[in-house]
Amino acid sequence: MSLLQREREIIVNNEYIDRFDFDEVEEFIKGASKDLFISYKFRTSDHMLVQPRGGFPTYDKVFQLYKEFKEANVDVLPLTIDSNTRLNDYASAKKMLALSEENDVDMLNGYPLVNHGYRTTRKMITHYNTPVSLRHGTPDARLLVETALASGIFEIEGGPITYLLPYSKNFPLDKAFLYWKYVERVCANYSKLNEPINRESFGPLSATLQPPAIVIVIQILEMLLSLEEGVKSFSVSFSQTGSMLQDVVSSNVIKKLSRKYADRFGHKDATINLVYHQWMGAFPRNKEHSDSLINTSTVIAAMVGADKIITKTRNEAFGIPTKEANAMAVANVKYTLGMLKGLPKVGDEEEEENLTNEVDEILEAVFNDGADTLWRQVFNSIKKGYIDIPFSPHIINANEVITIRDPQSNIRILKKGNLPISEKSFAFERSKIKLAEGERVVEKIIQDIGIML
Amino acid sequence: MSKLFIDIGSTYFKVAHEGEIEQYFRDFNRNIFDDLSSKCADLLKQYEAEDIHICSSANGGLSTLIIGLTNSFSLKYAINIAFNSGINIIDTVLYPKIEQEPVPTEMIDVVIVVGGIDSVENVFDEKLLQYLEKVNYQNIVYVGTQKSVPFLQEKIGNLVVLENVISDKLKIQEEALKTYLTDLYQEDIMGKEDIKQLYGITANQIFSTPYIVNRSLPRINERLDVADPFIVVDIGGATTDIHYSRDLVNDNILTESGYDRLVFKKLGVFKSRESLVHTAKNNEFVFELLEHLNVTENILEEHSEKATRILMQLAIFLVLYKVSKHHASYIELNLEILNSIVLTGGITKVLTQEEVDDIILFFYKKILHFHHAPKILLDHNYEIWTYGIKE
Numbered sequence: 027m028s029l030l031q032r033e034r035e036i037i038v039n040n041e042y043i044d045r046f047d048f049d050e051v052e053e054f055i056k057g058a059s060k061d062l063f064i065s066y067k068f069r070t071s072d073h074m075l076v077q078p079r080g081g082f083p084t085y086d087k088v089f090q091l092y093k094e095f096k097e098a099n100v101d102v103l104p105l106t107i108d109s110n111t112r113l114n115d116y117a118s119a120k121k122m123l124a125l126s127e128e129n130d131v132d133m134l135n136g137y138p139l140v141n142h143g144y145r146t147t148r149k150m151i152t153h154y155n156t157p158v159s160l161r162h163g164t165p166d167a168r169l170l171v172e173t174a175l176a177s178g179i180f181e182i183e184g185g186p187i188t189y190l191l192p193y194s195k196n197f198p199l200d201k202a203f204l205y206w207k208y209v210e211r212v213c214a215n216y217s218k219l220n221e222p223i224n225r226e227s228f229g230p231l232s233a234t235l236q237p238p239a240i241v242i243v244i245q246i247l248e249m250l251l252s253l254e255e256g257v258k259s260f261s262v263s264f265s266q267t268g269s270m271l272q273d274v275v276s277s278n279v280i281k282k283l284s285r286k287y288a289d290r291f292g293h294k295d296a297t298i299n300l301v302y303h304q305w306m307g308a309f310p311r312n313k314e315h316s317d318s319l320i321n322t323s324t325v326i327a328a329m330v331g332a333d334k335i336i337t338k339t340r341n342e343a344f345g346i347p348t349k350e351a352n353a354m355a356v357a358n359v360k361y362t363l364g365m366l367k368g369l370p371k372v373g374d375e376e377e378e379e380n381l382t383n384e385v386d387e388i389l390e391a392v393f394n395d396g397a398d399t400l401w402r403q404v405f406n407s408i409k410k411g412y413i414d415i416p417f418s419p420h421i422i423n424a425n426e427v428i429t430i431r432d433p434q435s436n437i438r439i440l441k442k443g444n445l446p447i448s449e450k451s452f453a454f455e456r457s458k459i460k461l462a463e464g465e466r467v468v469e470k471i472i473q474d475i476g477i478m479l
Numbered sequence: 480m481s482k483l484f485i486d487i488g489s490t491y492f493k494v495a496h497e498g499e500i501e502q503y504f505r506d507f508n509r510n511i512f513d514d515l516s517s518k519c520a521d522l523l524k525q526y527e528a529e530d531i532h533i534c535s536s537a538n539g540g541l542s543t544l545i546i547g548l549t550n551s552f553s554l555k556y557a558i559n560i561a562f563n564s565g566i567n568i569i570d571t572v573l574y575p576k577i578e579q580e581p582v583p584t585e586m587i588d589v590v591i592v593v594g595g596i597d598s599v600e601n602v603f604d605e606k607l608l609q610y611l612e613k614v615n616y617q618n619i620v621y622v623g624t625q626k627s628v629p630f631l632q633e634k635i636g637n638l639v640v641l642e643n644v645i646s647d648k649l650k651i652q653e654e655a656l657k658t659y660l661t662d663l664y665q666e667d668i669m670g671k672e673d674i675k676q677l678y679g680i681t682a683n684q685i686f687s688t689p690y691i692v693n694r695s696l697p698r699i700n701e702r703l704d705v706a707d708p709f710i711v712v713d714i715g716g717a718t719t720d721i722h723y724s725r726d727l728v729n730d731n732i733l734t735e736s737g738y739d740r741l742v743f744k745k746l747g748v749f750k751s752r753e754s755l756v757h758t759a760k761n762n763e764f765v766f767e768l769l770e771h772l773n774v775t776e777n778i779l780e781e782h783s784e785k786a787t788r789i790l791m792q793l794a795i796f797l798v799l800y801k802v803s804k805h806h807a808s809y810i811e812l813n814l815e816i817l818n819s820i821v822l823t824g825g826i827t828k829v830l831t832q833e834e835v836d837d838i839i840l841f842f843y844k845k846i847l848h849f850h851h852a853p854k855i856l857l858d859h860n861y862e863i864w865t866y867g868i869k870e
Contacts, residue, residue, distance in 0.1 A: 039854065
């Protein structure tokens, strides 16, 4: 038995798991409908896939949610996992699930997949026969991902950086890398049985003034960490920045560089897709403005040629959306996309050149780290502040980089901290920034964060 | 070229070479060097001094007193660094209450003074000096705000000043103090005749065994079926060490290693037997536990093989209890998410897998209300330390 398999046996031997039957799961995945695989859907679709967010504690509510989504002609279903499960606190999730079921009140902010178990969840997934994407935010997702794959969920979002630094204060980053290595290997192994399991990185990060160079560097690194374990289908992603130009530039650069680095590292056979997240920052409380924001981001998604768009709802400022509001958002996005076919390719040569240089410069510093493995090179680079996510709550993050918007709303690097970008690249960033007479940076940051309010 | 690894314990010494590990019971009528030389003469001849690596837990470790400004930062950080440096005996003094704190009566090997980030002024004053006058110590190291350095250097002789363990961003900076403590440990063992002679056969630094064990943990799953997060429980004759994966705790310390160490200095089955029995008798679950083991309270007063086995099982239970959420102490481990427990040290020579499984399952059922326990492994071969000494 391989080392990985021995570890898997330990992981699934858990208080909250009914007997985990690896052979049965393998047989299930071998014979699973191709329609459950988003990798197959990416390959065979002629349109951008639309995926909402959503998850409720009880099986029945998620079942109903999926019904609404299917009626809205959704392409990919979400399964958002509750916070307790994300923290591996299955005991609390179990209690809250029981309370939710008894009182018909949502005591969890998502679906406690581990507690429901794969045998139950699989019934729902196979019933709708539509790809499901696992949305969580878990640093140690080993048991969750085992359960998801056994349930028929063949897209796994996240990664050691994107599901840690924006979400956690003190979970050890080295452990996150190793736990995600396990996830990649399990996904890679199952990918040999049928269509590939798709892994998707989480580009929005802390969703607050993220400089595109950092986003793209992290997307490429998580992609390489995944591909080196044998994953064959990977989605890079980013979220609406607040500047249409910057979104277009980011998409052109991320597509070009993710392919370049995948090939450079010997992964020519890997399929890479692009995912675009509608606005992830603070939403306006005015629902008509929210509608406009969502429509605009749909237009941008079409312009950047995303393979998948992840939607928001007009209720975003008010909490977890109802299934009806969520389904309406899907229907509206689908309708808007219908009008946006055959758009011309646009770009900005100077901006693309600068962003490409920044990404290459940071990646070169990462790859030049003396560690003997890629994950440790990345780990060391984060410790040294070569990769620095603005507004990350995590104690390992340097938090030296400061970003603000230029007059065209592009996110610019005002203070570079330890980012290993050249003076030329940094000078380009600084040249775009215009602070008004007497304007304080902190006030500008607050204003820039709330740009959509 | 292959290497020879030697671990000097208080009861056994272990010798590892070419993938083989041999153990020798100590002959207490001889000093360590003579004992080792007589039992392993041929082996020692085969290796150059550069290829022999030694660690030792035979000298009892350094006694340490830490004086800190707050529990949340200075004391917590300094304790963490001291534990991870292989220091065994720690008393702490909270500086704002220093006038009410008792003064340790025993000789202290090293006093650590810590507090404040570098921009903070006027942290320490005469109260510290008055307290230190009453303490019998050999070394004193300062790792607090740099603003207090002139005052302390003027007033305290032989003060060693190192980088502040608290950064301006309130992060832990462990390297300087950790290096100082491990070097001090080496000086201490060089001063002990028994160990001093060992430098005749090795050209490498002799480290403390707990430090080496801690260093070995990232590699443990290469040899044993262990899944993170895990703990290693080392129950010895005098103390019990727990090495734990950092994702089992929820605090703001970010150290170089993914594993930290915690020591229970009065939980041992031979030298600390009395305090172990005392701790057991004061534990609210002990009678249910004894009933579960099908023995009466009288077993705690007996000196028999069976009594030793029961005491070892008690030690396992108590150490888990002390780090669980039911017992507020320096560290609370999230035992609910534990995947593996590894036991090493003297108890693996005595207890069977069934006895260990039984007591740990009892703990999980009784204290955590679980129906099953994590995977439990016994380091029968005493090999964990060999993974860390190779570096």
